[in-house]
Amino acid sequence: MKSAAPSLADQLRQAIRETGQSLTQLGKAAGLDSGRLSRFLRGEGDLSLTAAARLCQVLHLHLVRDGNSAAAGQPRSQSDYAAFRRAQARALAEAVFALERDAKREDFAACTHAVFSQLHEAINALEEAPLEGNARALFRLIRNTFLNSGWQRYRTVKVRRGVAAILENLANTAAVIPREVDTTYDKLRALGLDPVGVPLPGPDSDDEWVDG
Amino acid sequence: MTRAFLVETSAVRPALGDSTARHCAHFQEQVGAGTLRTSVYIRMEFLRRWFCDAVHLALVIDQQRDVAEALYLLEQEFRPRRLKGALAVLGKYLRDMGQFRNTRLAAEEVGHLALFWLRRFDEVFPTRIRNLCRCRIGSMTPEVNHNRLLDDLRAFRDAFLTPVTDCEVNAFLGFAAAEGRAAALLADERVAALPVGKKLRALHEANTWITCRECVTIGDAVIALEQPASCGLVHLDNAFNELCRARGRPHRQIQSVVAVEGTLPEADSP
Numbered sequence: 001m002k003s004a005a006p007s008l009a010d011q012l013r014q015a016i017r018e019t020g021q022s023l024t025q026l027g028k029a030a031g032l033d034s035g036r037l038s039r040f041l042r043g044e045g046d047l048s049l050t051a052a053a054r055l056c057q058v059l060h061l062h063l064v065r066d067g068n069s070a071a072a073g074q075p076r077s078q079s080d081y082a083a084f085r086r087a088q089a090r091a092l093a094e095a096v097f098a099l100e101r102d103a104k105r106e107d108f109a110a111c112t113h114a115v116f117s118q119l120h121e122a123i124n125a126l127e128e129a130p131l132e133g134n135a136r137a138l139f140r141l142i143r144n145t146f147l148n149s150g151w152q153r154y155r156t157v158k159v160r161r162g163v164a165a166i167l168e169n170l171a172n173t174a175a176v177i178p179r180e181v182d183t184t185y186d187k188l189r190a191l192g193l194d195p196v197g198v199p200l201p202g203p204d205s206d207d208e209w210v211d212g
Numbered sequence: 213m214t215r216a217f218l219v220e221t222s223a224v225r226p227a228l229g230d231s232t233a234r235h236c237a238h239f240q241e242q243v244g245a246g247t248l249r250t251s252v253y254i255r256m257e258f259l260r261r262w263f264c265d266a267v268h269l270a271l272v273i274d275q276q277r278d279v280a281e282a283l284y285l286l287e288q289e290f291r292p293r294r295l296k297g298a299l300a301v302l303g304k305y306l307r308d309m310g311q312f313r314n315t316r317l318a319a320e321e322v323g324h325l326a327l328f329w330l331r332r333f334d335e336v337f338p339t340r341i342r343n344l345c346r347c348r349i350g351s352m353t354p355e356v357n358h359n360r361l362l363d364d365l366r367a368f369r370d371a372f373l374t375p376v377t378d379c380e381v382n383a384f385l386g387f388a389a390a391e392g393r394a395a396a397l398l399a400d401e402r403v404a405a406l407p408v409g410k411k412l413r414a415l416h417e418a419n420t421w422i423t424c425r426e427c428v429t430i431g432d433a434v435i436a437l438e439q440p441a442s443c444g445l446v447h448l449d450n451a452f453n454e455l456c457r458a459r460g461r462p463h464r465q466i467q468s469v470v471a472v473e474g475t476l477p478e479a480d481s482p
Contacts, residue, residue, distance in 0.1 A: 133359035199230035
């Protein structure tokens with residue numbers, strides 16, 4: 001998909017033009033040849049990354065992620081979001097499957113953390129997607145299975161395959177329906193996982209229960 | 213023969229495995245290989261206490277600028293004994309999940325949690341005793357499309373909390389009858405002296421028409437009156453020692469988490 005945003009080189013050219021300094025002054029400040037800058041401005045030559053960085057320093061420019069989601073590499077339309085969710089689910093399925101190589105390690109908890117974080121990111125990235133709420137619920141169920149030492153269960157092949165299969169299904173689904181959240185809950189429970197993650201809060205003091 | 217146990221609301225947490233490890237083990241020791249049951253009425257109490265409170269939290273969080281502000285507001289709004297524990301647990305959870313800055317996602321997290329809790333309740337208690345009191349709201353289950361989660365949860369909460377004004381619990385308690393269930397229970401002096409006994413007596417003497425609003429104040433009595441002889445009641449609440457004795461029903465009082473642990477565990481502290 002072609003981005004409508006101006007390229008980095010175009011933005012740099014624009015900033016040079018707007019600075020009000022001559023190319024000689026700018027070149028001197030940045031330690032660059034003014035002729036080279038001139039050719040760059042005319043679109044006849046490129047700047048190395050190092051030269052561009054020096055120029056940015058002089059012009060007080062730095063890279064900022066665009067709030068516009070499409071420009072920031074984030075999905076924008078519903079079909080974008082669905083494609084993004086499918087890609088995330090596919091990557092997660094592979095990541096869960098790949099836990100096999102670390103399954104016997106003592107520090108397995110640290111190995112599973114990448115999957116846990118990826119699930120987090122998927123939930124956050126889909127925040128603005130009105131039709132991906134069911135997918136978010138599903139990602140949450142899986143994420144919660146890592147809580148409270150639940151990651152230990154991922155040492156077993158059965159659990160890794162089972163969860164990877166759920167994620168692969170999510171990667172191949174055009175639209176997630178509410179029923180899939182329920183069936184996913186059941187599948188995770190059947191694997192011996194706890195998808196709830198947080199215990200029911202207790203009373204503030206025991207008196208509330210004991211004394212009615 | 214495997215014994216059956218009706219798990220009263222106060223004993224639901226260890227039954228679900230949601231108390232400390234030692235407290236849950238204590239619960240398991242008490243019930244052994246027995247089968248766990250619930251009632252529509254106890255499920256109603258679960259929905260009211262945990263599900264609707266969590267949905268309330270979610271809706272408040274969704275309307276605030278930040279999560280901390282929402283939790284502060286809720287702390288001011290509620291009686292301390294009611295929700296402080298829940299606020300502490302959910303606040304910690306949202307922090308751990310990195311959802312303390314984003315109210316929309318935080319509200320959704322809490323809403324999902326409410327659903328997941330209910331799901332687990334129904335999983336642990338697949339069998340219910342007969343709904344003798346004919347509670348109409350305890351069997352309600354939210355139909356949720358997660359794409360419009362908060363709207364669906366709000367609609368469910370509104371429907372659930374709308375008092376039923378023509379409930380058959382009135383016939384069940386039999387306030388109008390001299391030998392109705394309520395009168396028979398209140399004939400026991402020790403039951404009548406309990407806080408729930410006093411509330412039941414006041415309603416009985418005034419021949420009050422019971423809606424959900426009044427019913428929640430006499431929940432222990434309704435649970436005791438519904439308990440079948442074939443089920444032992446597992447409870448934490450002292451009141452059931454008298455209620456079950458008066459009804460001639462088997463029961464087991466489990467220890468509180470404080471009695472088992474010596475102190476209220478940190479996760480439960482505000």
